[in-house]
Amino acid sequence: MNKFWSESIRGLAPYVPGEQSNAADLIKLNTNENPYPPSPQVLSALRQAAGVDLRLYPDPDSFELKHAIRDVYGAPVEQIFVGNGSDEVLAHAFLGLLKHPLPILLPDITYSFYPVYCALYDIQYAKVPLDRDMQIRVDDYRQPNGGIIFANPNAPTGIGIALAEIRRLLDFNTDSVVIVDEAYIDFGGESALALIAEYPNLLVIQTLSKSRSLAGLRVGFALGQPGLIAALEQVKGCFNSYPLDRLANIGAAVALRDREYFERTRTQVINTREWLRAELEKLGFDVLPSQANFLFARHPQRDAAQLHKELRARNIMVRYFAKPRIDQFLRITVGTDDECRALITALRQIES
Amino acid sequence: MNKFWSESIRGLAPYVPGEQSNAADLIKLNTNENPYPPSPQVLSALRQAAGVDLRLYPDPDSFELKHAIRDVYGAPVEQIFVGNGSDEVLAHAFLGLLKHPLPILLPDITYSFYPVYCALYDIQYAKVPLDRDMQIRVDDYRQPNGGIIFANPNAPTGIGIALAEIRRLLDFNTDSVVIVDEAYIDFGGESALALIAEYPNLLVIQTLSKSRSLAGLRVGFALGQPGLIAALEQVKGCFNSYPLDRLANIGAAVALRDREYFERTRTQVINTREWLRAELEKLGFDVLPSQANFLFARHPQRDAAQLHKELRARNIMVRYFAKPRIDQFLRITVGTDDECRALITALRQIES
Numbered sequence: 001m002n003k004f005w006s007e008s009i010r011g012l013a014p015y016v017p018g019e020q021s022n023a024a025d026l027i028k029l030n031t032n033e034n035p036y037p038p039s040p041q042v043l044s045a046l047r048q049a050a051g052v053d054l055r056l057y058p059d060p061d062s063f064e065l066k067h068a069i070r071d072v073y074g075a076p077v078e079q080i081f082v083g084n085g086s087d088e089v090l091a092h093a094f095l096g097l098l099k100h101p102l103p104i105l106l107p108d109i110t111y112s113f114y115p116v117y118c119a120l121y122d123i124q125y126a127k128v129p130l131d132r133d134m135q136i137r138v139d140d141y142r143q144p145n146g147g148i149i150f151a152n153p154n155a156p157t158g159i160g161i162a163l164a165e166i167r168r169l170l171d172f173n174t175d176s177v178v179i180v181d182e183a184y185i186d187f188g189g190e191s192a193l194a195l196i197a198e199y200p201n202l203l204v205i206q207t208l209s210k211s212r213s214l215a216g217l218r219v220g221f222a223l224g225q226p227g228l229i230a231a232l233e234q235v236k237g238c239f240n241s242y243p244l245d246r247l248a249n250i251g252a253a254v255a256l257r258d259r260e261y262f263e264r265t266r267t268q269v270i271n272t273r274e275w276l277r278a279e280l281e282k283l284g285f286d287v288l289p290s291q292a293n294f295l296f297a298r299h300p301q302r303d304a305a306q307l308h309k310e311l312r313a314r315n316i317m318v319r320y321f322a323k324p325r326i327d328q329f330l331r332i333t334v335g336t337d338d339e340c341r342a343l344i345t346a347l348r349q350i351e352s
Numbered sequence: 353m354n355k356f357w358s359e360s361i362r363g364l365a366p367y368v369p370g371e372q373s374n375a376a377d378l379i380k381l382n383t384n385e386n387p388y389p390p391s392p393q394v395l396s397a398l399r400q401a402a403g404v405d406l407r408l409y410p411d412p413d414s415f416e417l418k419h420a421i422r423d424v425y426g427a428p429v430e431q432i433f434v435g436n437g438s439d440e441v442l443a444h445a446f447l448g449l450l451k452h453p454l455p456i457l458l459p460d461i462t463y464s465f466y467p468v469y470c471a472l473y474d475i476q477y478a479k480v481p482l483d484r485d486m487q488i489r490v491d492d493y494r495q496p497n498g499g500i501i502f503a504n505p506n507a508p509t510g511i512g513i514a515l516a517e518i519r520r521l522l523d524f525n526t527d528s529v530v531i532v533d534e535a536y537i538d539f540g541g542e543s544a545l546a547l548i549a550e551y552p553n554l555l556v557i558q559t560l561s562k563s564r565s566l567a568g569l570r571v572g573f574a575l576g577q578p579g580l581i582a583a584l585e586q587v588k589g590c591f592n593s594y595p596l597d598r599l600a601n602i603g604a605a606v607a608l609r610d611r612e613y614f615e616r617t618r619t620q621v622i623n624t625r626e627w628l629r630a631e632l633e634k635l636g637f638d639v640l641p642s643q644a645n646f647l648f649a650r651h652p653q654r655d656a657a658q659l660h661k662e663l664r665a666r667n668i669m670v671r672y673f674a675k676p677r678i679d680q681f682l683r684i685t686v687g688t689d690d691e692c693r694a695l696i697t698a699l700r701q702i703e704s
Contacts, residue, residue: 002579004529004553005586006451014589017412028408037404046402046599052389054398054568054603056380057561060369084436087592099358120590177356201356209409216406216598227354234357237366238472240439246568247398247599251406 012120015113018319027342029333030317032155032184032294034213034269036336038251039261042214045254046247058246065219065244068253073193075223081232082252084243086183086207086220087113089232092239093203093222095121096231097177100146104176107136109325111155111181130154130325134288134296136161138169149179153189156321156331158290163190170199177228179203184292186211186266187273193223200225210293211266212255219244219252269293273334279344280332283351298328307350314346364472367465370671379694381685382669384507384536384646386565386621388688390603391613394566397606398599410598417571417596420605425545427575433584434604436595438535438559438572439465441584444591445555445574447473448583449529452498456528459488461677463507463533482506482677486640486648488513490521501531505541508673508683510642515542522551529580531555538563538618539625540643545575552577562645563618564607571596571604621645625686631696632684635703650680659702666698 001010018031037043066080083089094117098104103124106114118125124146131137134157141148148169153160170178180192182204192204203224209215222232236243244252255262277287277295285297298304308320308330319331334340353362370383389395418432435441446469450456455476458466470477476498483489486509493500500521505512522530532544534556544556555576561567574584588595596604607614629639629647637649650656660672660682671683686692 001582002552003527004449004580005583006448008451009448009583009586009590012586012590014586015593017409017593020409020411031409033409034407036407038406043402043404043406046406047399050395050398050402050599052395054390054395055386055388055565057369057372057383057385057567058570059372085592085594087594091591096358096361097356099360116590120587175355200354213407215409218410218594218597228356230353231357231361234361234364234366235472238361238364238468239443240437241367241369242437242439242570245570245597245600247402248597251402 008122013116015116019317021317025315027316027335027339029335029339029343030319032210032292032333033215034210034265034293035334035339036213036265036268038213039255039258041258041261042251042255046251049247049250054246058242058244058249060241062244062249065249065253068256069221072256072259073223075193075196078226079196079223079229081222081229082244083220083236085209085218086181086205088243089205089220089222090181091117092232092235093179093205094118094123096235097179097203097228098147098149099123100176102144102146104147104149105141105143105145106149107154109134109154109157111151114149130157135159138165141169142172145173145176147177147179148173149181151181151183152192153184153187153291155184155292156294156319156326156329157288157296158184158292158294159288160189160291163192163194166192167195170195170202174201177201177203179205182206184210187270187293188291196223196225200227203228208252208255212262213265214251214255217248217251219248269334272337272340275337276332276334276340276344283344283347294331294333296329296331298330304328304330310350311346314349316343316346360474365468367468371669373669377667379668379687379691381687381691381695382671384562384644384685385567386562386617386645387686387691388565388617388620390565391607391610393610393613394603394607398603401599401602406598410594410596410601412593414596414601417601417605420608421573424608424611425575427545427548430578431548431575431581433574433581434596435572435588437561437570438533438557440595441557441572441574442533443469444584444587445531445557446470446475448587449531449555449580450499450501451475452528454496454498456499456501457493457495457497458501459506461486461506461509463503466501482509487511490517493521494524497525497528499529499531500525501533503533503535504544505536505539505643507536507644508646508671508678508681509640509648510536510644510646511640512541512643515544515546518544519547522547522554526553529553529555531557534558536562536644539622539645548575548577552579555580560604560607564614565617566603566607569600569603571600621686624689624692627689628684628686628692628696635696635699646683646685648681648683650682656680656682662702663698666701668695668698
């Protein structure tokens with residue numbers, strides 16, 4: 001820090017993403033990436049698009065991509081916003097829709113980027129504790145607020161919230177925006193997209209990073225009624241006219257349109273998750289019920305930080321958070337069957 | 353707009369980018385793209401990178417890309433910041449380095465995104481008029497300020513400012529940040545990179561959109577002393593951990609390393625510019641002296657808005673700004689020799 005920094009950024013503490021590593025032989029179960037590659041159609045389209053047109057700016061309105069989203073989710077284009085990963089979409093949503101006199105509400109345990117956005121844009125927030133079972137209890141949000149945001153399924157717990165509960169929340173909270181971050185929705189949750197037509201204050205955010213195996217391409221999107229989408233477009237237009245490059249636009253559109261590959265790989269992830277969950281329970285772990293592509297698990301007799309370290313020594317990366325309430329948990333991304341078997345084998349070795 | 357919008361975004365007026373069009377037979381001289389394709393090495397690297405690793409997040413620190421910049425510009429990695437186009441780099445710089453009690457200074461005629469960032473982040477600014485020859489006069493910036501930003505060469509004038517003048521500005525302005533936006537520097541300007549070691553308040557921003565023919569890939573970067581770069585990293589870390597996707601990281605690194613292609617194509621653009629300038633002058637245009645990949649020209653007897661329209665009717669797009677001081681100018685991107693010949697032919701037809 002030095003005297004040239006703006007006062008407003010001095011106290012900020014950036015979000016810390018999970019470790020990325022290029023080391024070979026590493027089993028990477030720490031950042032909730034999909035263990036399967038992107039659709040072959042996506043790779044083929046990207047190779048074809050890597051041509052002379054890259055000299056030209058991309059379409060600032062991402063026409064093709066928005067039309068792919070429209071066709072897959074049945075929402076008209078004016079209800080669709082796209083961004084450079086769902087993190088950028090979230091950032092714009094915080095600035096454009098959640099900066100109000102009253103504090104916004106978010107769970108005490110959730111995606112830890114939310115409080116970072118609040119600090120960045122000087123938004124007051126109040127943390128609403130998950131209940132004893134680490135679940136979001138909708139009635140706890142029945143209080144004056146400047147907006148509400150949570151992830152469904154929640155992260156890092158993996159626990160989903162029923163659509164009927166979200167509807168109940170929306171019914172008693174009509175005066176501020178409710179944002180549902182559905183980064184992991186395709187692995188078993190109930191999407192709130194079904195409620196958009198009824199609630200003008202509902203914004204749903206999704207990403208292609210997880211269920212479409214495209215974390216490396218950085219594409220996220222939001223759906224909501226046109227009044228909310230226009231706010232995001234307003235912020236985007238004042239920030240970066242072309243947030244999605246030509247390749248990201250094309251790759252994302254093709255990924256969305258390949259529904260067969262999407263169904264096949266997400267089903268595989270769900271199946272492996274259930275197998276892994278059973279195996280972890282056999283080893284004595286408590287595993288939260290997950291609707292995501294990861295499991296959040298603790299072992300009653302084993303220190304999580306220590307387990308994390310011992311797995312790392314065996315070339316297996318999982319995510320550990322040294323934070324209140326969750327510092328005895330490990331967040332384990334669902335990998336391929338082979339990767340998950342290797343994890344179980346390693347845990348057995350550590351135990352013995 | 354509706355009641356859910358944050359108060360702070362209600363009055364904003366987004367930047368309006370130049371028109372993008374996919375129409376065939378169009379001669380597109382309106383958004384300062386490079387008429388030559390990206391380096392063949394870039395296209396080949398992108399095709400190779402369009403593989404299974406796209407399921408994984410990109411390197412949040414853009415290690416490979418920063419090392420390419422280091423090797424080409426001789427700056428250590430801690431003096432380098434990269435972003436999703438230079439627009440994102442600019443946005444972070446405004447928020448992180450230009451938000452102070454005193455207003456910042458910028459030319460009255462310059463990149464029209466600057467005032468948009470000011471509005472977005474609630475930064476006060478004062479416009480300093482270009483002189484009668486549309487030049488930046490350094491002495492006009494000798495006044496208390498919260499920061500200074502200008503483009504060199506300036507846009508849309510194309511006029512460059514000498515390095516000695518920038519040094520003089522830095523010498524009398526040591527207490528606030530000076531940002532030089534060098535989007536067009538490779539077409540003949542004198543880069544301020546040479547001054548970074550001496551001035552801890554100097555930030556230089558460049559892009560791969562123009563001289564590296566990669567507008568479609570969205571990569572920009574900034575160089576400055578570590579104290580300034582850390583401010584940009586601070587903002588980035590609170591906004592989006594992975595602003596550059598895997599393909600952008602790789603493509604940009606390869607583009608920077610292919611110096612031979614860069615030299616060849618930028619020289620060609622410069623040569624064509626000088627030819628085009630001479631031809632426009634033969635037709636009676638006043639053409640500002642350009643160090644960029646575009647010309648800013650007016651015709652004493654012809655209305656610019658009308659000319660713009662007549663060219664468009666002939667499938668030639670140039671940029672027209674209906675703004676004070678410049679509403680009789682056209683901004684003409686330097687295209688291929690063929691494109692520029694077609695422009696001259698069309699102007700001759702319009703004249704007769």
